[in-house]
Amino acid sequence: MLHKQQKAFSNITAKSIIVRNGFFEKAEIDNSKNILEIDGNAKISQIDLSKDMIIIEFEKFADGRGFSLAKLLRQNGFKGIIRAKGNLLVDQYPLAIRCGFDEIEISLAHAQRQPQNQWQEVLTRTNNNYLDRLMLA
Amino acid sequence: MARKFIEKIVTANALLQGDVIYFTKQNVWSRNHQDAIIAHTIEQANELLEKAEQQQDIIVGAYLADVFLDEAKTASPLHFREIFRSKGPSNYFHGKQTKT
Amino acid sequence: MYQYNQFDKHFVANRAKQFRSQVMRRLDGSLSEEEFRPLRLMNGLYLQLHAYMLRVAIPYGSLNSKQMHQLAYIAKKYDKDYAHFTTRQNIQYNWPKLKDVPDILDDLAQVDMHAIQTSGNCIRNVTSDHFAGASIDEIADPRPSAELLRQYSTDHPQFQFLPRKFKIAISGSPNDRAVIKSHDIGLLMKKDERGNLGYEIYIGGGLGRSPFVGKLLKDFLPKADLLPYIEAIMVVYNLNGRRDNKYKARIKILVHESGIEKIKQEVEEHFIEQKQNFKQPSDKLISAINERFKLPNFKQANIDNYEIELKQNAQFSSFVKNNISEHKNKDYSIISVSLKNIGETPGDATSDQMQILANLAKQYSHDELRISHEQNIILPHVHKSDLPEVFKELQKANLATNNIGLISDIIACPGMDYCALATARSIPVAKQIAKHFNELNLEEEIGQLKLKISGCINACGHHHVGHIGILGLEKQGKESYQITLGGEENLSMNIGKRAGPGFSSDELLPAIKRLIEAYLNLRQNPEESFLASYKRLGEKPFINALYPKEEKANVA
Ligand code: HEM
Ligand code: SF4
Numbered sequence: 074m075l076h077k078q079q080k081a082f083s084n085i086t087a088k089s090i091i092v093r094n095g096f097f098e099k100a101e102i103d104n105s106k107n108i109l110e111i112d113g114n115a116k117i118s119q120i121d122l123s124k125d126m127i128i129i130e131f132e133k134f135a136d137g138r139g140f141s142l143a144k145l146l147r148q149n150g151f152k153g154i155i156r157a158k159g160n161l162l163v164d165q166y167p168l169a170i171r172c173g174f175d176e177i178e179i180s181l182a183h184a185q186r187q188p189q190n191q192w193q194e195v196l197t198r199t200n201n202n203y204l205d206r207l208m209l210a
Numbered sequence: 211m212a213r214k215f216i217e218k219i220v221t222a223n224a225l226l227q228g229d230v231i232y233f234t235k236q237n238v239w240s241r242n243h244q245d246a247i248i249a250h251t252i253e254q255a256n257e258l259l260e261k262a263e264q265q266q267d268i269i270v271g272a273y274l275a276d277v278f279l280d281e282a283k284t285a286s287p288l289h290f291r292e293i294f295r296s297k298g299p300s301n302y303f304h305g306k307q308t309k310t
Numbered sequence: 311m312y313q314y315n316q317f318d319k320h321f322v323a324n325r326a327k328q329f330r331s332q333v334m335r336r337l338d339g340s341l342s343e344e345e346f347r348p349l350r351l352m353n354g355l356y357l358q359l360h361a362y363m364l365r366v367a368i369p370y371g372s373l374n375s376k377q378m379h380q381l382a383y384i385a386k387k388y389d390k391d392y393a394h395f396t397t398r399q400n401i402q403y404n405w406p407k408l409k410d411v412p413d414i415l416d417d418l419a420q421v422d423m424h425a426i427q428t429s430g431n432c433i434r435n436v437t438s439d440h441f442a443g444a445s446i447d448e449i450a451d452p453r454p455s456a457e458l459l460r461q462y463s464t465d466h467p468q469f470q471f472l473p474r475k476f477k478i479a480i481s482g483s484p485n486d487r488a489v490i491k492s493h494d495i496g497l498l499m500k501k502d503e504r505g506n507l508g509y510e511i512y513i514g515g516g517l518g519r520s521p522f523v524g525k526l527l528k529d530f531l532p533k534a535d536l537l538p539y540i541e542a543i544m545v546v547y548n549l550n551g552r553r554d555n556k557y558k559a560r561i562k563i564l565v566h567e568s569g570i571e572k573i574k575q576e577v578e579e580h581f582i583e584q585k586q587n588f589k590q591p592s593d594k595l596i597s598a599i600n601e602r603f604k605l606p607n608f609k610q611a612n613i614d615n616y617e618i619e620l621k622q623n624a625q626f627s628s629f630v631k632n633n634i635s636e637h638k639n640k641d642y643s644i645i646s647v648s649l650k651n652i653g654e655t656p657g658d659a660t661s662d663q664m665q666i667l668a669n670l671a672k673q674y675s676h677d678e679l680r681i682s683h684e685q686n687i688i689l690p691h692v693h694k695s696d697l698p699e700v701f702k703e704l705q706k707a708n709l710a711t712n713n714i715g716l717i718s719d720i721i722a723c724p725g726m727d728y729c730a731l732a733t734a735r736s737i738p739v740a741k742q743i744a745k746h747f748n749e750l751n752l753e754e755e756i757g758q759l760k761l762k763i764s765g766c767i768n769a770c771g772h773h774h775v776g777h778i779g780i781l782g783l784e785k786q787g788k789e790s791y792q793i794t795l796g797g798e799e800n801l802s803m804n805i806g807k808r809a810g811p812g813f814s815s816d817e818l819l820p821a822i823k824r825l826i827e828a829y830l831n832l833r834q835n836p837e838e839s840f841l842a843s844y845k846r847l848g849e850k851p852f853i854n855a856l857y858p859k860e861e862k863a864n865v866a
Contacts (some may be wrong), residue, residue: 113549113553134345135348136471137470138548138549138553140467140469140470141545141549142549144467144468145545148587162348162349163335164332165471168468168470171467172468186342187341188340191335191340194331201317201320201321201324202467203461203462203464203465203466204462204466204467206317206461207458207461207537207591208590208591223357225336225408226337226409227361227408228357228361228407229360229361230360266342267337267339270357288787289787290787291359291726291732294359294360295359299359299404299727299728299737300735300738304405305360305361
């Protein structure tokens, strides 16, 4: 297990890492994409929903505004990619996905302390939640 | 005139057990207030705290607490909060007081 | 009683497992204490003065005998054979070890209990009327709504990292016993002109360092709209609540600073949006919840023995007078078991007492128990013919203290005997006051009086809404106690007014004695309660009693 983690790291040289579907990937900015970066202060009504990708910055992991922003973006019909940028905790990853985030950008140092296998492990927590059950049952 | 420095010790709680602990000369932690290493200057105090805080894997919430020294130079807690911490609650005979 | 289904069981067991992994990650350094803290708090684990403290939820204050037995077992196995029932319908263990906590959570999960969201900046355990489902004055049982909110708020992905904690209380009776106006959201069930059930909604109430009475947000919300409406409030709060200052982060400050009208408008706007997006729970799910709160099958039996006992046994009739409330079913009673035994710690129960209460509930109360915000335990459905027997059993277990609603039925927070945030102790003060008036045999004479004590400005002991409130502070390195007067906790909630400078621990009891003496002299008749006298006469004579020297000084 440990061996696999280390291998995952050896591919990565960038300062930050994208967690996508439970895997660590290099953070690359795709210049062809039409990207908007916002933070917790953003007013949802003023956001251009035609973007390909919206990056929501989390100043601190405990600043939960981004969760509601992502959810509202989805409710308003945003179809592009939503990325959280900030050192979210592994345990917040399933919450983020449930709010509509696709990926999380974390620092390399953070990734080293909270390695890939931990992010994969928590992915199962997106199933079996009360809210889905309440609304779908 | 500079205010007289009040002697300090470093205290915390043990990560696994939660018990009140005190930082000692040997860089280890003791359950006994008497074992605490005493800082006589603000520099010493900060240095001690920094050293103590490196042991995050076994402690929680280290901080400096004021003490006073009797003639024998034994340190006792100054604030009543720290007196409770060094003994246990007053409504039951629980905590440290049962061990002394 | 709400019985967990497979889904709930699975969820709770999983959460215990997750916490085990979080503890492991804290120990192996994956998580720093700063990162671990919100996670442990979300599972009810605090660090107090002498040890950790685990806060276990008793959702809307209802539990069955099996659960109570398990709480007793946990106190025996992992703690020091006792636990503390709180004003928020939780139970707190004062001595758990971090390494044992995952095991405790497993043991709780076995009886469908947990510590989820009993702390942290999330929606906390929803509290409710402790007479819910039993009281004669109830419009509707508030527990199905509370349970719906529990399911909705548990692990809600948006609201685990709110600006600050969030507390919801719900009452199904116009005689509010859940102090709804002191909560972030207070819900009062009522019927509209056509008899449809719904809620009157208050927002922005709170105690703590800046107490506020909840403000009316909505006159009438149809029952079916509850979740989308709550979601609208939560979104407005999550996005707009202050995050720059912990002391200003509660919704009460947002409401205060923005004004209720602006909040109302924003909530309504979001609500319209939410209503379109929000998939409502199916009727099937709702009726499955309702089904679980069905009234028990009440028995029919002759109650002559009860009538006879009332006449012949003075102790019993005094107990009935103080500790019994009127039940929906005229042959039944609600028993409030006081955890305010004179000279003991308010709200504490030993493992043995918990077991005895569990057994009594099983045998005599259709297997139901309730925890009240006044830190007492309720046997909600006791047939009157069983009352004499239950009373005898309670007497044997030292649980028949007949002081409900009296001066010795004191709410007290743990204070500096346990709490890391305390500025003074509360428990010894409560003991001392209760003991004094009990020894003088004055409790009955004084009558209805709510005395509440907090060990710091956070006001966990509800001192702001006590007819007499006591707030423990520190003054020049010593414990000091400030008295507030005229607080009130029901729908006419009122924040008590500070009477004047604080008293040292030695001066406090004499001051309370003077205050009570003054009341006894001033009241129009024995039926006029302390609060009624205070309202009629104003604060002056009471303040004069508390500070007699100052009065002379003024005259001179
Ligand atoms: C021992 C650990 C405890 C800690 C660290 C703690 C912490 C706090 C804090 C910081 C506040 C103020 C919140 C604010 O104003 O924003 C508060 C309020 C409150 N707590 Fe506690 N508390 C503890 C125990 C208790 C207990 C034992 C009870 C029940 C007896 C309780 C019930 C409440 C209530 C009712 C309030 C006021 C309502 C509100 O505005 O939130 N707490 N607590
Ligand atoms: S009021 Fe203060 S002392 Fe009492 S429990 Fe709350 S935080 Fe602790």
